[in-house]
Amino acid sequence: MATPPVDRNALVELLDGDPDLVVTIINSFLDDCPSYMGAIREAVEDEDAETLKREAHGLKGATGSLRAQPACEAATVLEEMGRSADFTEAESALETLDHEIERLKEELNALKAECQEASGS
Incomplete structure (x- = not known):
């Protein structure tokens, strides 16, 4: 079973x-996440370690x-790939990160809805 x-x-x-x-913490992450992901994606494309x-x-x-x-x-x-400037598996690693971020955003949105319901906001 997946973590x-x-x-x-x-x-x-x-x-x-x-x-x-x-x-508040979830909203902050969801606001910042596209910026991180865009910069990471661009860095992989440009091989900018x-x-x-x-x-x-x-x-x-x-x-x-x-x-x-x-x-x-x-x-x-x-x-670590950035640290070593080794982009050999960067595309695959980026796909993994994309997948995990999507799973995370789904879960965070569900948790956010539950918390909003609990606090009545």
Whole structure:
């Protein structure tokens, strides 16, 4: 069975079970994610190791703070590729990251809806 895109319990616990705070953190990530993904995609296309390392590192931090292990691991792979300037498997790694980010966004939107319902907003 695939690892869930986010450890909901760990995330909610991290934020003291505050549904409004969970929604705020999710919205922040959903707002920032397209920028990270666009920069990572462009860095892979241009074989720009420095940008890939920097942007993948930023996304790794954002997904890690959300307790989103699969997306965090996928971003780490790309960060390492940027660090070593080895783009041999970059397209495949980017596909994996895309897949994990889509799973994560789906799960975050579901969690956000639940939190909004719980807080009555």
